[in-house]
Amino acid sequence: MRRTSRDIRTANRYQVLRQVIAASPTSRQELAAATGLSLATVATLVGELLDLGMVTEVGFEDSAGGRPRGLLAVHASGGALIGVDLAETYVRVELFDLALTVLARAEEGVRPGESRPEQVVDLVATAVRSVVARAGVEGARVLGVGVSMPGQVDRDTGVCAYAPNWDWHDVPLLGLLADRVDHPLHLDNPLRACAVAELWSGAARGHEDAVVVNLGTGVGAGLVLGGGVHRGVSDSAGEWGHTTLVLDGRPCHCGGHGCVETYTGAPGIMLNLREVSPDSPLLHPGDQTATIDALARAVRAGDPVAVRVLGDTARYLAAGVGGLINLFNPEVVVLSSWVAAAFGEPLLDAVRAAVPRHALPRPLAATRIVLSPVPTDPVCLGAATFALEGALRSAGKGARHRAPAGPRARPRPLPQGPGQV
Amino acid sequence: MRRTSRDIRTANRYQVLRQVIAASPTSRQELAAATGLSLATVATLVGELLDLGMVTEVGFEDSAGGRPRGLLAVHASGGALIGVDLAETYVRVELFDLALTVLARAEEGVRPGESRPEQVVDLVATAVRSVVARAGVEGARVLGVGVSMPGQVDRDTGVCAYAPNWDWHDVPLLGLLADRVDHPLHLDNPLRACAVAELWSGAARGHEDAVVVNLGTGVGAGLVLGGGVHRGVSDSAGEWGHTTLVLDGRPCHCGGHGCVETYTGAPGIMLNLREVSPDSPLLHPGDQTATIDALARAVRAGDPVAVRVLGDTARYLAAGVGGLINLFNPEVVVLSSWVAAAFGEPLLDAVRAAVPRHALPRPLAATRIVLSPVPTDPVCLGAATFALEGALRSAGKGARHRAPAGPRARPRPLPQGPGQV
Numbered sequence: 001m002r003r004t005s006r007d008i009r010t011a012n013r014y015q016v017l018r019q020v021i022a023a024s025p026t027s028r029q030e031l032a033a034a035t036g037l038s039l040a041t042v043a044t045l046v047g048e049l050l051d052l053g054m055v056t057e058v059g060f061e062d063s064a065g066g067r068p069r070g071l072l073a074v075h076a077s078g079g080a081l082i083g084v085d086l087a088e089t090y091v092r093v094e095l096f097d098l099a100l101t102v103l104a105r106a107e108e109g110v111r112p113g114e115s116r117p118e119q120v121v122d123l124v125a126t127a128v129r130s131v132v133a134r135a136g137v138e139g140a141r142v143l144g145v146g147v148s149m150p151g152q153v154d155r156d157t158g159v160c161a162y163a164p165n166w167d168w169h170d171v172p173l174l175g176l177l178a179d180r181v182d183h184p185l186h187l188d189n190p191l192r193a194c195a196v197a198e199l200w201s202g203a204a205r206g207h208e209d210a211v212v213v214n215l216g217t218g219v220g221a222g223l224v225l226g227g228g229v230h231r232g233v234s235d236s237a238g239e240w241g242h243t244t245l246v247l248d249g250r251p252c253h254c255g256g257h258g259c260v261e262t263y264t265g266a267p268g269i270m271l272n273l274r275e276v277s278p279d280s281p282l283l284h285p286g287d288q289t290a291t292i293d294a295l296a297r298a299v300r301a302g303d304p305v306a307v308r309v310l311g312d313t314a315r316y317l318a319a320g321v322g323g324l325i326n327l328f329n330p331e332v333v334v335l336s337s338w339v340a341a342a343f344g345e346p347l348l349d350a351v352r353a354a355v356p357r358h359a360l361p362r363p364l365a366a367t368r369i370v371l372s373p374v375p376t377d378p379v380c381l382g383a384a385t386f387a388l389e390g391a392l393r394s395a396g397k398g399a400r401h402r403a404p405a406g407p408r409a410r411p412r413p414l415p416q417g418p419g420q421v
Numbered sequence: 422m423r424r425t426s427r428d429i430r431t432a433n434r435y436q437v438l439r440q441v442i443a444a445s446p447t448s449r450q451e452l453a454a455a456t457g458l459s460l461a462t463v464a465t466l467v468g469e470l471l472d473l474g475m476v477t478e479v480g481f482e483d484s485a486g487g488r489p490r491g492l493l494a495v496h497a498s499g500g501a502l503i504g505v506d507l508a509e510t511y512v513r514v515e516l517f518d519l520a521l522t523v524l525a526r527a528e529e530g531v532r533p534g535e536s537r538p539e540q541v542v543d544l545v546a547t548a549v550r551s552v553v554a555r556a557g558v559e560g561a562r563v564l565g566v567g568v569s570m571p572g573q574v575d576r577d578t579g580v581c582a583y584a585p586n587w588d589w590h591d592v593p594l595l596g597l598l599a600d601r602v603d604h605p606l607h608l609d610n611p612l613r614a615c616a617v618a619e620l621w622s623g624a625a626r627g628h629e630d631a632v633v634v635n636l637g638t639g640v641g642a643g644l645v646l647g648g649g650v651h652r653g654v655s656d657s658a659g660e661w662g663h664t665t666l667v668l669d670g671r672p673c674h675c676g677g678h679g680c681v682e683t684y685t686g687a688p689g690i691m692l693n694l695r696e697v698s699p700d701s702p703l704l705h706p707g708d709q710t711a712t713i714d715a716l717a718r719a720v721r722a723g724d725p726v727a728v729r730v731l732g733d734t735a736r737y738l739a740a741g742v743g744g745l746i747n748l749f750n751p752e753v754v755v756l757s758s759w760v761a762a763a764f765g766e767p768l769l770d771a772v773r774a775a776v777p778r779h780a781l782p783r784p785l786a787a788t789r790i791v792l793s794p795v796p797t798d799p800v801c802l803g804a805a806t807f808a809l810e811g812a813l814r815s816a817g818k819g820a821r822h823r824a825p826a827g828p829r830a831r832p833r834p835l836p837q838g839p840g841q842v
Contacts, residue, residue, distance in 0.1 A: 008429055152783050161783070209654055221748065225646055232750020233630055234787035242781055243744035246668045247737070256743075256779055316668070322677075323664035327642065327748075329653020358677055360663055362573050362582075366655035 011228060012037055013392050016045045017054060017074070018200055021099055024073035025058050031072075034206075046072060052395050053078040054098055074099050079391070080137045082145040082183070083384030084124055085190070085377055088165040088217065091120065093127035094380040095135045095142075098388075100201050102376050104135040115166040117176060125180035144184040144387030148193040148379045149173065150218065155235060158187050164253070186386040190214065191238045193382025194336045194372075195222025195229050200385045202334065202374045209330040212372075213240070213321060215339035217288060219261040219268075221324060222336075241265065245320055263316035266292055266339050272312045277305045289338075296342040310343065314350030321351060321369065322358025329363040336372040337379075344371060432649060433458055434813050437466045438475060438495070439621055442520055445494035446479050452493075455627075467493060473816050474499040475519055495520050500812070501558045503566040503604070504805030505545055506611070506798055509586040509638065512541065514548035515801040516556045516563075519809075521622050523797050525556040536587035538597055546601035565605040565808030569614040569800045570594065571639065576656060579608045585674070607807040611635065612659045614803025615757045615793075616643025616650050621806045623755065623795040630751040633793075634661070634742060636760035638709060640682040640689075642745060643757075662686065666741055684737035687713055687760050693733045698726045710759075717763040731764065735771030742772060742790065743779025750784040757793040758800075765792060 012035070019034050020026060028046055032039045049055035056075040060068035076099040085092040088110070095104045106127040110120065124147070132139060151163035158174025174185045195204070195212045204210035204224050212222035219241035223230040230237050241261030242254050249258025250271065262268045266288040273283055273295065282298055282305065284290035298306030321333055335348060348371050356364060372378055433456070440455050441447060449467055453460045470476035477496040481489035497520040506513040509531070516525045527548040531541065545568070553560060572584035579595025595606045616625070616633045625631035625645045633643035640662035644651040651658050662682030663675050670679025671692065683689045687709035694704055694716065703719055703726065705711035719727030742754055756769060769792050777785060793799055 223748075225651060230646060230749075232784065232787075233752045234750055234783055236781070236783045236787075237748065237750035239747035239750075239781055239784065240744075242747045242779075243664075244740040244779060245665060247666055247670075247740055249668075254781060319665040319668055323661075326660035326663045327644075327658065328651075329655055329658035329660075331654045358663075358665060360657070360660055360675060362655055362657045363653065363660065366653075366657075 010393050012041065013045050013048065013395070014389060015227070016042060017049055017388075017392065018205060020049070020055055020072055021074045021200070022205060024099070025071040026073075027061065027069040027071055029063075029069060048395065052391075076101065077137075077141075079143040080132075080135065080141050081143055081384040081387045082128055082131060083193075083377075083380035083382065083387070084128070084145060084147040085193075085379040085383060086120065086124075086147065086149045087379075088150075091123045091127060092377060092380055093124065093131050094377065094384065095131040095137070096381070096384045100381065100384070100388075102380075103137070104131040106130045106134075110166075117168060117171045117173065120166070121173070121176045121180060124177060128181050128183075139182065142183045143391040144186060145177075145181055146186045146188065146193070146383030146386035146390075147173065147177070148188060148190045148383040150190055152236065153187050153189050155186065155188050158185065160187075184387065184390060186383075186390050188383070188386055190216070190337075190379045190382075191220040191222045192229055192231070193222075193380075193386070194378045195224055195238075195382070196385045196389070197374050197378040197382035198222070198334050198336065198372060199224055199227075199229070200388075201381060202336075202372055202378070203332050203370050204334060207331045209328060210332045210334060211324050211328055211330045212334045212336050213317075213324070213340075214337040215264060215266075215317075215335060216337040217266050219265045223328070224330075225328070240320070240324070243320065243323070245316060260316070260320045264313060264320065268316075269295070269309065269313050269339070272316075273305075273309045276308050276312070280305055282306060292339055292342045296344070299343065299346050310346055311350055314347060315354050317347075318351050318354030319358050322355050322364075325355070325359040325363045325367050330367055333367060333369045334372050335369070336374070340371060431814050433462065434466050434469065434816070435810060436648070437463060438470055438809075438813065439626060441470070441476055441493055442495045442621070443626060445520070446492040447494075448482060448490040448492055450484075450490055469816065473812075497522065498558075498562075500564040501553075501556065501562050502564055502805040502808045503549055503552060504614075504798075504801035504803065504808070505549070505566060505568040506614075506800040506804060507541065507545075507568065507570045508800075509571075512544045512548060513798060513801055514545065514552050515798065515805065516552040516558070517802070517805045521802065521805070523801075524558070525552040527551045527555075531587075538589060538592045538594065541587070542594070542597045542601060545598060549602050549604075560603065563604045564812040565607060566598075566602060567607045567609065567614070567804030567807035567811075568594065568598070569609060569611045569804040571611055573657065574608050574610050576607065576609050579606065581608070605808065605811060607804075607811050609804070609807055611637075611758075611800045611803075612641040612643045613650055613652070614643075614801075614807070615799045616645055616659075616803070617806045617810070618795050618799040618803035619643070619755050619757065619793060620645055620648075620650070621809075622802060623757075623793055623799070624753050624791045625755060628752045630749060631753045631755060632745050632749055632751045633755045633757050634738075634745070634761075635758040636685060636687075636738075636756060637758040638687050640686045644749070645751075646749070661741070661745070664741065664744070666737060681737070681741045685734060685741065689737075690716070690730065690734050690760065693737075694726075694730045697729050697733070701726055703727060713760055713763045717765070720764065720767050731767055732771055735768060736775050738768075739772050739775030740779050743776050743785075746776070746780040746784045746788050751788055754788060754790045755793050756790070757795070761792060 032042045058073045059071045063069045076097040081096045091108045093106045108123040152161040160171045160173045198204035198212050208227045210224040214220045220238050221240035242259045245260045246258035250262040252259040252262045282294040449463050453463045479494045480492045484490045497518040502517045512529045514527045529544040573582040581592045581594045619625035619633050629648045631645040635641045641659050642661035663680045666681045667679035671683040673680040673683045703715040720731050
């Protein structure tokens, strides 16, 4: 997508609110220093955020020799955001305030054979009602609901073109949800959700170029380039899990061979374990979560098989991550998602140790490799952040009185009217 | 680098001039339609380009029912641009007019043992003088000289940190050149040169996201993202040649193993040939150019060994290119540089046939794979384009009367004074 002055203005709005959330209370002067924007631009954007009720004045601080400076903070209760993580075996829904703190959480299991679109939509609708009720927020304060769905999703039409987890084909997910959920809806995939979560609340905040490596059942790389998420021409960038790492290597469900995912995703790590110890008691056939948890515990206990499997996995991962560092020359590489969280520091240490064999000295010296510092489910947080970005995108001067922005963000008109945004 | 409104303005200026070059004669209305910019913005930018003498009014066309529209064309003789390609064995210098047409060319061989910085600088200075004289342009009309140097170059300081070809370490190349060449100087590497060449005059023109795959002695990927070249945080993005393609595969000069470059760069292709036929008469040991040329001729003649080697090379390349398509989801992948040019269509066909085994259907459907259509040395053209971009960057409202922009673009003050730009 071509970037216009309007996009820049939206990006600046994101940046200012992000910085207010990170550093409340803060002053316009500090915001200008932190963002690199002019004081005049910051003042205009802060004015918009005050009008939207997302930011609030909280007092003054002395300024050496000058007028006292107004202090600003995020107006945490100025709106609520809901993030929905549709995974293979569960639907998780979290409600956040504008400080991006979780206020309520609901989770529903998805049993095999109960993953038809209308069944999943039913679970989501129930969970959304539940978190709104439990958090005690008025429905009208919910700025939007972001939905993360693995697979090929079209955020413009709200259609899930293909979801391998549940074998969905061309499901108009947002259209179905709009009949049950009375808030603006936003659809995207977990790769992008994790990337925006890092950008707003994690290790990519304040950086222009970052790669968020998602290690879960699938593997991918959320790309933060030029301070925004890179989506590609048909909204499917980031499918790093299907980069060839071992030519003619393990078969992959994509039809290829030797893809990064087949060595570093949860099923791939189970294969790494089988190769080291086919009859290991750590192996829970058919249960990725139990196997990864058992491996992670065994690594911490010094179990030699588990340590060997971690080393093998880190070696594969480091070869791939080294390639990303060479290609993007990013400021930070973030290891995210549940497999990275389960292994934690031992995985990070092993990857850091192995990456120099694969990355060139100059880009390596410019990069930090870190674990995601996001304390909650990054997919729910990222999905909620899509709703926040959607509200900010359609906001701005006079936005509260504008008609809704069109069918993309809002599959049906808001019952509360445009004043909600 | 953070993008500011000023960057957007510069990018828009590039875009308008690029479109004028592509479509002369054209009208402001057509430019607005082609660039997506407003007519008012186009009118302002065209005004700047007219002031700079880069664009000229060439008449009027009838407009159905309206006022006649002014027609614009690039003012080809409004300035000259020089591109310098420093390769391992030669120094090539080309002079272009503002329509990016070559007016003069000079080439000097670099013999082994004659590649000390002062020797190379001497060759460049001589060749620059030669092309200016042969093209018959006044020195004062030369807007700048772009220099492409393989290796780790710092475009901000003009220092070549490390050049493996000639074993240079921390050579202040632009500083040395500035003592001999009286034009603004710009340093960058061939990866970026080929990317901007495609962006201004090739297959990436008009696209936001493109990957320019450089196949030469080394291999890399120039990244066009969001309509501009992605450089990374320490200006070293694009080192795709050192992505692991075959874990624990062929040793690479970078210290790694199985890098893309070891299978698809010219020396790698020579190894591919050795594996198929160790004593092939096509093999010219120690001479990459002769071997690649012999292979390319033999492929066209249907020689089975050469066809097999081309197939193997395309298979390696397709695995890597498939990964780039999955990761970036670009509009176009361009095969560029001398190895791609030598093999031409047979390589393109073989890569196109093999890529679907490695790229996911959705990003594959959105991408075209093409040979570079740039008819001249893309490195010289790209280097010259750096000089054009430099002139446009420092231009704009009042720029003709501004002081030079600093030591980066102009290591020494222009003897002709700032009026030149």
